[in-house]
Amino acid sequence: MNEIIRKFEPDIKTVDGGVVIAADSFFSLFDTLECGQCFRFYEKDSGFEGVAKGKSLYLEQRAEGLFIKNVTETEAKNIWAPYFGLDTDYERIYREIVKNERLRESADSAKGVRILKQDFFETLISFIISQNNFIPRIKGIVFRLCENFGERLCDGNFAFPTPEAIYGLNTEDLAPLRCGFRDKYILSAATEVVEGRVTEEALNSLDFESAKRLLMTVKGVGPKVAECVLLYGCARLEAFPVDVWIRRVMAEIMPEGLPAELKPVAGIAQQYLFHHARNLSKKS
DNA sequence: GACCAGGCGTCTT
């Protein structure tokens, strides 16, 4: 149906100690993990370590693609290729986006960014925490949330807490997180999810605007957070969260807004713009 | 509509 977004099965091969999922030059592990869409990965040795989907991961960018330690080819195919967007033809999307000349510089600076398909509840809570906040601090709060309420994995890392693990807690229980006024929002989100009013299944069955409205019934979820959750946690690539950086760079390079034909992949265009804007602010 | 909330990284002095 949608010609811009094309899925395929990437080559996956077992190597010493793990697997490599084939990836082209439209994949950068660093840019993907450091672009502000996820908060649980840290640089380690020549790669990244972190936890996703309840599993500790060690990742490296290799010439042939993404190396993942200690996973099977089946897991790579079913879980990790979709998780890292390596089953999606980003070159095709890039070519569509750069048909708009104004987006070319942004796209070129960020074309290795993939939109992750993170777990819904983790994304919901993470982006509630992200509101009015900065990435280093968000990472700290999420770390303490996992440490306090997540399952301890065998290597000492912690899984992201389940909704049930947070359900029924009070704001005093969340004091160790030092998350400020967001404590009550975290509790509200867990309640809505556990009591079945806001679920991934429900969101998936709704059109974009209805899904966004449903998410915004959670206290602490406004339009920006809702768009982030749909983009990073529900694989809705049409979501377009706008923050200060995006607003600034949009005003400068495309005040007329995104062209209509890019709407299905607005989230990827947004990521390119975001990356570009952050690079600019780093330089100055 | 304007303004404050708790906290802290970051930017300015």
Next chain:
DNA sequence: AAGACGCATGGT
């Protein structure tokens, strides 16, 4: 080194 600033949202 200290102080001001900003950040997304809900409540006043």
